[in-house]
Amino acid sequence: MKTLLNDRRPLVYCPGCDHANVVQALNRALMQLKLSGNQVVIVTDIGCSGLFDTFYNTHALHGLHGRPLTYATGLKLARPELTVIAVMGDGGMGIGGAHVIASCRRNLDINLLVLNNFNYGMTGGQCSVSTPQQAITSSGFLNQLEQPLDFCKLAETAGASWVGRFLPEEKELAAGISEAVCHHGFSVLEVENVCTGRYARGNPRALREKKEHEHNPLFSGVVSRNERLEYGDGYRRLAAEQPAEEPFTEIAVEQTAAIDDRCEIMLLGAAGQRMNTAGEILCFAAMAAGLQVTRKSDYPITVLRGHSVCEVVCSPQPIRYTGIARPDVILALAPEGVERKRSVFESVKSDCLIIKAADVEIPPSQCRIIEIDFQQQCGITFINRGVAALAVLSCVHPVLNANMFRSGLFYRLKSRQLEMALVTAGRISSWFKENPQ
Numbered sequence: 001m002k003t004l005l006n007d008r009r010p011l012v013y014c015p016g017c018d019h020a021n022v023v024q025a026l027n028r029a030l031m032q033l034k035l036s037g038n039q040v041v042i043v044t045d046i047g048c049s050g051l052f053d054t055f056y057n058t059h060a061l062h063g064l065h066g067r068p069l070t071y072a073t074g075l076k077l078a079r080p081e082l083t084v085i086a087v088m089g090d091g092g093m094g095i096g097g098a099h100v101i102a103s104c105r106r107n108l109d110i111n112l113l114v115l116n117n118f119n120y121g122m123t124g125g126q127c128s129v130s131t132p133q134q135a136i137t138s139s140g141f142l143n144q145l146e147q148p149l150d151f152c153k154l155a156e157t158a159g160a161s162w163v164g165r166f167l168p169e170e171k172e173l174a175a176g177i178s179e180a181v182c183h184h185g186f187s188v189l190e191v192e193n194v195c196t197g198r199y200a201r202g203n204p205r206a207l208r209e210k211k212e213h214e215h216n217p218l219f220s221g222v223v224s225r226n227e228r229l230e231y232g233d234g235y236r237r238l239a240a241e242q243p244a245e246e247p248f249t250e251i252a253v254e255q256t257a258a259i260d261d262r263c264e265i266m267l268l269g270a271a272g273q274r275m276n277t278a279g280e281i282l283c284f285a286a287m288a289a290g291l292q293v294t295r296k297s298d299y300p301i302t303v304l305r306g307h308s309v310c311e312v313v314c315s316p317q318p319i320r321y322t323g324i325a326r327p328d329v330i331l332a333l334a335p336e337g338v339e340r341k342r343s344v345f346e347s348v349k350s351d352c353l354i355i356k357a358a359d360v361e362i363p364p365s366q367c368r369i370i371e372i373d374f375q376q377q378c379g380i381t382f383i384n385r386g387v388a389a390l391a392v393l394s395c396v397h398p399v400l401n402a403n404m405f406r407s408g409l410f411y412r413l414k415s416r417q418l419e420m421a422l423v424t425a426g427r428i429s430s431w432f433k434e435n436p437q
């Protein structure tokens with residue numbers, strides 16, 4: 001094959017636009033490397049540089065502004081054998097700069113081609129993140145107030161392992177692109193282009209400056225201090241070393257439920273009390289009896305302090321609504337959780353069962369209350385109150401019986417945690433035999 005250029009797609013750029021030279025140089029580079037179109041993906045940005053993928057007979061992906069590296073990353077990880085070339089303008093470099101920095105840090109084998117023409121050409125010549133401060137643009141004085149970004153220095157600093165800056169008509173550009181493509185790691189190749197349609201009108205010096213290489217010294221090559229393992233190689237190696245994922249737990253229906261209608265349980269505790277673990281045990285127990293279940297959690301972002309509330313709905317029928325306004329059972333195990341749901345106590349049903357820890361105050365209530373001093377009466381610590389309260393529940397309420405509870409423990413817990421939970425359950429059971437409620 002003599003060319004990868006798409007003969008049905010003329011170069012539609014403005015007369016004198018340097019982007020056209022880069023299109024030709026990229027084609028020469030791909031031909032030198034003897035790459036066929038189905039071995040290459042060109043991922044483009046928005047803007048004049050975003051037309052790039054249409055000029056070639058290769059795979060192509062045209063996405064959101066500033067985001068080509070996100071698509072390119074997924075592509076390269078999924079299909080490491082492909083040559084993935086992302087093309088961005090200076091506009092996209094500003095809009096999606098965080099992705100550029102992440103790619104430099106990561107060192108996945110993608111080639112980023114930056115077509116830097118120092119302005120947003122397609123949308124009217126507004127200033128971009130690389131516009132020099134003295135330039136005239138359609139954004140008025142705005143570029144005078146901001147320091148322009150040097151993409152190559154940024155890439156070097158952020159960890160790119162190959163960085164180069166070229167002019168579009170340089171003979172070396174095609175060779176530079178070839179070198180960047182052959183480099184096994186993330187490469188950033190910036191081409192300083194002149195936008196004749198917009199930028200050069202207000203900045204005629206741009207053409208001369210470009211020729212004289214005045215403002216940015218050109219360079220290219222491997223950044224030795226950033227040379228390291230390619231991300232995809234490292235990812236695949238480490239992923240292969242990970243233990244196999246545990247298979248999905250099938251819940252066998254071996255128990256019998258004693259409820260024939262929806263039952264809502266609210267666990268009110270504090271951070272560190274394993275309220276969510278207790279909620280999950282209850283869910284597994286209910287599923288083991290063939291019930292439908294839902295669970296919702298509420299805790300502050302400060303996970304080691306504050307309330308921890310878990311709401312579980314169990315029902316023989318499909319659960320259409322997962323909220324709880326008037327629970328059938330409340331497990332009040334810490335003041336933080338009670339405070340969080342204080343309003344629930346005002347509207348609670350008269351037949352609601354409240355199981356409360358002795359040191360937890362609750363609002364006055366006409367409900368049936370079982371109070372237990374977990375520490376004094378059963379030697380159960382603060383963090384084990386969730387499991388202990390479920391053990392109490394299994395002795396006094398039809399939503400959970402001893403067999404269901406045991407199934408829930410075995411489905412959710414393992415080894416030492418399971419042993420401790422069984423000890424806790426045994427202590428509660430003994431206490432109940434001595435103190436029937």
Ligand code: SF4
Binds near residue numbers: 194
């Ligand atoms: S507007 Fe500028 S960048 Fe766009 S095609 Fe015209 S000269 Fe090229």
